[in-house]
Amino acid sequence: MTPLDALPYEWLGLLALGILWVNTLLIAAAAWQQRSALGAIRATMIAGRHDGTLVSGIVEEGRGPEGAIAMRHVEQMGRALTISGPDRILFTERAVDEEIFGGVVRTDAGETLDVEAARGESIEIWLRDDAPSARRDADFERAWSRASTNKGCVSTLEQRIERGARVWLHRGADGVLRIAALDPVAECTRKRALLAGFAVLTVLSCAVVSLIACWPPALGTISTIGGVLGVAYFLAIQPLGTAVRDAARIPPERLVTGVWQRPA
Incomplete structure (x- = not known):
């Protein structure tokens, strides 16, 4: 018997949600960090327009x-x-x-x-x-x-x-x-918009999944569907995040x- 066997299903569900949210926030933060790096490049290019x-x-x-x-x-x-x-x-x-x-x-x-x-x-x-x-x-x-x-x-x-x-x-x-x-300015602007949209939608979609998973009663039909959605979301969001970040690379960095x- 493991320590997890003694926990009620509700607590196990909350633990799973916690793991889901940590993973979600890390992925969203990585996208936002890449957006910030693109912002620095964009600012340099805009300054270049002004100083020739x-x-x-x-x-x-x-x-x-x-x-x-x-x-x-x-x-x-x-x-x-x-x-x-x-x-x-x-x-x-x-x-x-x-x-x-x-x-x-x-x-x-x-x-x-x-x-x-x-x-x-x-x-x-x-x-x-x-x-x-x-x-x-x-x-x-x-x-x-x-x-x-x-x-x-x-x-x-x-x-x-x-x-x-x-x-x-x-x-x-x-x-x-x-x-x-x-x-280069338009390119960086477009990539930044892609990353910002992805980061926001990542957090919002996780919030929706969490709401469905926590819908009363516990282990009811709706909350069970939410649990299934949570597993699917967890499996899909990381490869999706990688694909979005690859798509948002500037041309010299794109494979x-x-x-x-x-x-x-």
């Missing part, structure tokens, strides 16, 4: 391959997928190397801005989800044969910002040159994955 360190314009010239002004080299590990469907290779991110080739940007103010070449930790590239990209080795059969082995297939995906693209340039006090293919399907 954040400018936007159109890429008139890129000094990289095919007129690219910047590129992210994403090294990925590929594994063969043969279940239910055509042959596919699932890629997960291993490492990222960012490079600015240099070029010319015509700012919205009509000025010509020469962008110097740079590489490594001194730069940061923000790309859209639909950014132009291509694999360095475009031979599927060769990649498939390697992906089918235990070692897997190492492949590099090259994402770029091309001539004619609209960009935002920011040189921060930390010396990092940022080039973005989307408005690049993908599936390459055998060409028809």
Whole structure:
């Protein structure tokens, strides 16, 4: 007999609710903390608009391959997928190397801005989800044969910002040159709204589940339904929180994955 066996079911229910609330508040707090970090980035970008360190314009010239002004080299590990469907290779991110080739940007103010070449930790590239990209080795059969082995297939995906693209340039006090293919202020605002909404809904939904679980009489039909909802909520909220926080990452921190399907 364990100490818990001597406790009434009502007390066990309260203990379960306590665990549920601790888990809920930790998840909501993590989302809110990420929102605060995004707020600091957003404030820096807004200040850059006022002091001229954040400018936007159109890429008139890129000094990289095919007129690219910047590129992210994403090294990925590929594994063969043969279940239910055509042959596919699932890629997960291993490492990222960012490079600015240099070029010319015509700012919205009509000025010509020469962008110097740079590489490594001194730069940061923000790309859209639909950014132009291509694999360095475009031979599927060769990649498939390697992906089918235990070692897997190492492949590099090259994402770029091309001539004619609209960009935002920011040189921060930390010396990092940022080039973005989307408005960084709007991006941070949208991500912050997502995190705030999730944090609030997480707490409210837990409160609703708790109310149903505590509905009198104890162990009645409604409270039993509340208990079942509490278990379902407990199991679902953590993976959901992870998914929301991943979706709220800024582009440089977002993991690049993908599936390459055998060409028809």
